[in-house]
Amino acid sequence: MQWSIQQLAKAAGTTSRTLRHYGERGLLVPAGTGPGGMRMYDEQALPRLLRILMLRQYGVGLDAIAQILAEHTSDAEALRGHLRDLHGQRDRLSAQISSLEGTITAIEEGKPLMAEEVFADFDHTQYREEVEQRWGTQAYADGDRWWRSLSYEQKKQFLQEHRDIATDYAAQAEAGVPADSEQTQDIARRHLAWLSNSTTPTRDYVMGLGELYVADPRFGSNYHGHAEYVRDAMKVYAERNL
Template identity: 40%
Template sequence: MEWTIHQVARATGTTSRTLRHYDRIGLLAPSRVGPGGYRHYDDAALRRYQRILLLRELGLGLAAIAGVLDERTDEVDALRAHADSLEEESARLARLARAVRETVRRTEQGEELDVTTSFEGFDASRYEDEVVQRWGRDAHERAQRTWRELGEAGRAAHGAEADAIGRGFAAAAARAAAPGGEAVQDLARRHHAWVSAFWVPGAEAYRQLTATYVDDERFRATYEAYGPGTAVLLRDAAEVLARRELA
């Protein structure tokens, strides 16, 4: 049995454009291409696509996923390993939810937080290797130190500013504002200042950082949650700011 590209897209909540992109980069080829260029997917292709989606859920980028899929491992063993990883993540998220509910309860009742329970499920080291590789050990340690020193009120204010910046860029994207316009550049300056609370990036580092907001699916999803085009406008505005004021 085969499924058309439109059937697969509907069933998986993705788009035909994404499936065609996966074909172009060699990640997921259709089982055959019919008349008119319509792609069809058989059981083997769907199994491979399920593994792609599983690996994306685990936070891997497309290049890393391709590497995993190209390994000569038994498919059942690989799926079993994926299932184990997902169950571990599910348990971690359950602990995280319990911690947040406990914080809500303590806040409502005017109680102090209990450090032994309030941070259960959080794992700030999950992305440490990635951060160190991209920006260096010193940048990571300075950011961690600053985050601790901010205190609860400072961290809340920092998060509120991030939300305000995201909403500002989303509104600008909705009205098709130009990246170099003054209102958008004001948002870019606020974003650079927001980042600089932990680490002050120069022009090239700022370009690289904001490029990840589009290129990395995790970051893109965060910004696109504010509205379509938010991540791209932020990146493009950062490029203008880097060229005009940070170079």
């Protein structure tokens, strides 16, 4: 069975223009053409497009997606990996919902808040493997010790500051402001100041972290689909200032 580009775009909730762009980038090649040169797609395109759309949802850029697709992992195996990720996200969301419900109830009933319960949904240890591989076990141990030393208010302020930075990056990206602009570089400056709370950001560290945002959906998802933009802004800032 085959689908026209319009049919596939409608089924996937995207646009024909997007599918053509994926084709131009070599990510989703049509099986052939129909009447009038219309692009046609076969069943093999379905799981491949699903992989692309899921990776985009995680904030992975097209260049990184091309590298992932080139690894010759079977579609079924790759989708099983996505399924495991979704199960993990579901479990984390369930924990977040439970934690938030408990926090709201405690506030409404005037009960004392316990920091361990309020932050039960924020699992910084999920990044341990990546941090240790890139920067060593001591770097992770130092960061872990620092996080555990914070008070409830300090943790709350730290997380909110990062949310504000991510939101500001997204606004700049969606407005088409270049990553090397003065406004975006000011956000990058705030970003590095935020990072400086727990580490000493060197040029290599900042550039490596930016690449990690693009390569790992768990990191990239924090930036509202603009991980590549954040990486580029961090790279410019590091080259100019570190």
